[in-house]
Amino acid sequence: MSLLEVRRLTAGYASVPVVRDVSLSVERGELVALLGANGAGKTTTLLAISGLVSVYSGEIRLDAGSIAGLAPAQRARAGIQHVPEDRSLFPSLTVDETIRLACGARRPPKWVLEYFPALGELGGRRVAALSGGEQQMLALARALCRDPSLLIVDEMSLGLAPLVVNAFFPVLRRIAAERGCGVLIVEQHVHVALRWVDRVHVMAGGTMAASGTTDEMRPRIDELAGAYLGERTVPSSVPTSADNEKGENDEGV
């Protein structure tokens, strides 16, 4: 029984379906990537899971229970935490206030600080004054404070330096493994994502084009990248800047 089971989902905006017949699953302790070019329907799929866009048909089940009738806030309380593309932070609040809102305590819980030790230093800083990387860290920590069973992260690397991005992936990996929650991410940096995730779903034109474990997908990635991801084929053998920094920040951010 999967933690998240999406079956034949058709969803969209104002009666225009954007994603059609999409199926995917996320297991507990698993890090899953949803890949695809711009406009492939990745973000819409995530928003449908968290209830922010209309679902026309299909099924979304969390822990085997349908969440179709739940409002977005109820889904959040049921265990789905979604870090959207724009992060949707609260600029006028301080970091401590944001954390307090998420978990009720005045300071981030210890186990959250283990993943994001730098958060401890930011306490009274206003969110609007944080750097992009710090904001992303706060967005992840805020979601994590709710102790989610499913963590959804959309375009984590948007606007961030590759070095910062590389620091976040191992943390997500650890969160999935240690907290036993499922993590579903949307990522444009295919090759970076492939180094850390367990399974991959590739979307194109609003439908699911390919799914499989990372090991199954890795040999096909150049072909998929050319066909579906709108990327120029980059031979995986060529080291990228990301490869060079691999493993430097595995401990936390």
Place this chain on the structure above:
Amino acid sequence: MSTEQILAFMMLGLGYGALIAGLATGMVVTYRSTGVINIAAGATAAYSAYVYSELRTTGTLVLPPSIPLTADREPLGALPALAIGLALAAGLGVLQYLLVYRPLAKAGPLAKIVASSGVLLTVQAVIVLRWGADPVAAPAVLPQAPVDLLGVSIPEDRLLLAGLVVVVTALLWTLYRYTRFGIATRAAADSRKGSVLLGLSTARLESANWVIASVLGGLFGMLAAPTTQLQPTTFTLLVVPVLTAALLGGFSSFGVTVATAFGLGAVNSLIALFQGQPWFPKVDGAPLPGVTELAPFLVLAVVLYLRGRALPDRLTAVAPPMPRAPRPRHVGPAAVVGAVVVVAALAGLSFDWRQALINTMLGAVLCLSVVVTTGFVGQISFAQMAVAGAAGYVTAAIGTDANLPFPLPPIAGIAAAVATSLLFSVPARRVRGLQLAVLTLAGGVAAQRFWFGNPQWGSGLRPANVAPITVFGTEISPSHSFWGTESPSSGFGLVVFVALLGCALLVVRVRRSALGARMLAVRSSEAAAVATGVNVGAVKTAAFAMGGLLAGVAGVLYGYNFAGVSADRFGPLTSIAFFGVAVLGGVGTVSGALVGGLLVSQGLLFHAVTTWFGIGPDYQPLFAGLAVILTVIGSPNGVAVSVADGARALRETWRRQRRRGVTATGES
């Protein structure tokens, strides 16, 4: 005038200041939680005060159905009456939120402020229907025994009220600063999506905030009513100093808001003191009126202008959703059909319907001015009635007092309207959105009291006569027979129609011109417009000039229609009602203005309702208020655009079906 006297009067102003402070902090609360500038705050607070007064005098609870709570109309005790008043205020807060503002959660500030003006009109109408427009007794809640303080003697309730405001402000500050509820409220104001994704119930938060605001308003309404006057218009118009205080507090700082409120209270009281002094300017032996209303306007104008920026900051750079403003189509045929219908109607309708038609056409001209300033350029101006009033009063002065011949009076009147409108365009260069709405509302109040209602420059409480149009010795006025028709004459109706047609064609031309495109660019994003080389200031000035011209034409025609102008016709509440009606019709299009004209008070629709359904004119404001609320929720682009969309959809369906029919026949 001694120091003790000044001190005593400043302290007497604490009562008024406390009322302003209570309402203004409530306004900050609703704005912070739901982005609504609740201009109905004064009206709803007045409602609680009226209910309290009724309970304390006859023991009857007015919901509006009257429920006697005591035997033999015995007065109810102060505490139970206060508790019921507060419960009612809380209920009113929840109801307003659930029925009006929750459905508008994703709407822009224009829709919200219009909805709020609908609530104002509705509550005001209920009060007037139940208690009349004259002041009623407001029984004291707090002890009023004189107390000596710093050598002056003032009633105890002023001090208690001021103390209560300070305590309440401190509580509110603590609530929003330190409690999880307060943090959640601020978070939801920052990002609704973020709050929802975190699992917070924004609806619960928002309704709780509406309850807090409404209870604050109700509490201070009941407590402070004895220190001011319990009269519907006075109380409703408290919204101007209230908005001044809230705006100066940036709709966020309780401290600055309350300090400004007390400042305004003191100034208000001091003006009352100064009015009794020999040096205070006098008109006909009485002190110059309107100075009290001028004060908040001047404070607002100066502070907002200095604080304003030539370009919006990051927070206001995103264009709020505005009603659609499509390019006008089928103008020629529409004008011809309109002309035929109006001429036939003027010739064939009975006098009452003819008057309603003339009122409708007048209203449409005024709505056209809202189309240009608000619909095309996105500047929310609540002063259109004041601009029209300027035209009316100058026409009266030039035609009657200076006795100059036609067409000099209307030309001078329209020029005065353009000049008044341009005066409002000066702050609009640096102040935008809701701040401008508040500023123009205050300006409208100041203009009505300081100019129109002032015997020195206006006509005081009496109307000023407007000499009729006379061309080559022939009088064209509503009362002068034309082709044998009785009053109102169709000749005057034709004049109004020609003016309306001219104004409508002018607006169509502007919308189609390059200037029209620049106006819409400014409306969408001032920053982007500047970046593409549009002179935003010049476009706004042009829009205000044109809005002034149109409102001026309306004002002049009003003067001719009623053979006079009076201050109460050009009041801010009429401006608010007109603005609501214009948005109801649709501020993006000329057809919207025409629909708006149909809906104005004493226009065709209301005449039809009165005639056919026997609903008296007393109920018109109530229905107008409810119609504004319902339309802004159901048809945010205005009735005209919704009807056009509906008609287009029907045509498309019909065409598709016909095509399918043709194909089917062809295949068989």
